[in-house]
Amino acid sequence: MCSEYGAVGALASVRCFHYPHFSDTTQSDYNLVWWIRSEEPATLASDYAALAVPLNLPEEGAQDQTAITSAVTRALAARTGWLLIFDNAENPGQIEPYLPQTASGHVLITSRNQAFGGIASGLQVEELPPDESVELLLKRSGREKTATPADRADAARLAEELGYLPLALNQAAAYIEATGATFGNYLNLFKSKQKDRLADGRNLRQDERTIAGTWDLSIQKVEKESPAALQLLNLCAFFAPDDIPRAMLQAGAEHLPKPLSQAVADESQWYDATAALRRYSLAEVSADAETGRGLALVANLPADWGAYRTPAGKVVCFTLALQDPHHGL
Numbered sequence: 612m613c614s615e616y617g618a619v620g621a622l623a624s625v626r627c628f629h630y631p632h633f634s635d636t637t638q639s640d641y642n643l644v645w646w647i648r649s650e651e652p653a654t655l656a657s658d659y660a661a662l663a664v665p666l667n668l669p670e671e672g673a674q675d676q677t678a679i680t681s682a683v684t685r686a687l688a689a690r691t692g693w694l695l696i697f698d699n700a701e702n703p704g705q706i707e708p709y710l711p712q713t714a715s716g717h718v719l720i721t722s723r724n725q726a727f728g729g730i731a732s733g734l735q736v737e738e739l740p741p742d743e744s745v746e747l748l749l750k751r752s753g754r755e756k757t758a759t760p761a762d763r764a765d766a767a768r769l770a771e772e773l774g775y776l777p778l779a780l781n782q783a784a785a786y787i788e789a790t791g792a793t794f795g796n797y798l799n800l801f802k803s804k805q806k807d808r809l810a811d812g813r814n815l816r817q818d819e820r821t822i823a824g825t826w827d828l829s830i831q832k833v834e835k836e837s838p839a840a841l842q843l844l845n846l847c848a849f850f851a852p853d854d855i856p857r858a859m860l861q862a863g864a865e866h867l868p869k870p871l872s873q874a875v876a877d878e879s880q881w882y883d884a885t886a887a888l889r890r891y892s893l894a895e896v897s898a899d900a901e902t903g904r905g906l907a908l909v910a911n912l913p914a915d916w917g918a919y920r921t922p923a924g925k926v927v928c929f930t931l932a933l934q935d936p937h938h939g940l
Contacts, residue, residue, distance in 0.1 A: 642692035649700040659683060659709050688713045696721070703727050744770035744780055748794065751784030765794035772798060774821050782825035785892030790832065800828055829891035839880065840887035842871035844894070857881065
């Protein structure tokens with residue numbers, strides 16, 4: 612299991628715990644790999660029950676979710692070659708009822724909470740090695756084939772300044788790709804932003820300050836390019852980081868501030884706004900018409916995102932909840 616969306620790892624995790632009997636295997640060793648969103652009990656139960664479909668269980672169409680869950684657990688116990696990933700789990704008690712009692716497959720759990728020792732063993736996730744950090748910057752920014760030795764040297768200095776944190780590196784590279792800035796340009800901008808953050812007196816860890824600094828630079832650009840995109844990101848600060856349905860925003864469009872209200876109603880403006888967030892690697896967009904899913908943040912927002920949450924944003928969330936309480940804000 613990996614803990615804490617934040618700064619380290621592909622999921623911005625700092626600690627990983629794995630269920631006993633997890634060996635050095637690869638995805639090719641599994642017949643089934645299933646990702647289970649575990650931050651909320653409802654999504655945890657729903658994603659786990661959805662396993663009935665790939666397992667071809669007769670209970671998949673049942674109305675009783677408890678019956679489906681029991682059937683899934685029995686089916687997994689009787690099979691081998693599966694991997695379950697419980698992502699962003701809150702506590703061991705929330706996950707334990709879903710853990711198979713046999714060693715026929717593997718379980719990986721990610722969480723901010725490090726108190727999983729009773730059901731899993733910990734695995735420390737380190738920062739990227741310096742050379743891999745540089746390669747990530749070069750590939751993600753599209754400079755891998757054109758980088759000069761001087762560019763690579765600047766990229767190495769930037770990677771070091773960013774603490775070799777994958778999320779920060781990805782954020783920086785997205786900015787560089789979108790703006791055409793050099794690695795040296797970005798490094799200077801980032802250092803300037805960090806001075807401002809040190810001066811503002813907020814009590815942040817170094818990794819939190821680094822991530823917040825890369826977000827600040829990206830957000831400044833988004834604000835200039837698309838005010839609606841910034842309003843959308845501001846609104847998303849009140850939601851879980853994925854499966855934010857556009858349909859819900861459309862239903863409450865009259866309660867949203869302009870220009871966001873116009874963007875959620877108009878196809879072209881919606882794509883302009885979400886494209887700005889994607890350009891700077893702040894969000895991904897799904898086109899799943901069946902689920903109505905619209906937006907997924909690349910990670911939980913930085914620890915001090917509260918600075919961007921406006922009173923108006925709280926009112927927006929409240930009115931959206933009243934508009935359709937079944938969305939569970």
